[in-house]
Amino acid sequence: MFEKKIKLADREEVCGFVKAAEKCDFDIDISYNHILIDAKSFLGVLGLGFSRELTVKYGDRDENFETVLNKYAVA
Secondary structure, X not given: XXXXXXXXXXXXXXXXXXXXXXXXXXXXXXXXXXXXXXXXXXXXXXXXXOOOOEEEEEOOOOHXXXXXXXXXXXX
């Protein structure tokens, strides 16, 4: 399992992230504190709020998805 920390600043970034996740054929979860959401759910990810450090966990590698993750990665 792979893990990355990201921050999504607005609705457009959430939309871009979810669209990239939807293209993957493996499970992707996103969490904040003890809240765990399916990363392919726009409303679920949107409900986590903006400008929070979120943890993304995914089970396989996809070059396009990882490019999107790197765009929102927390240093």
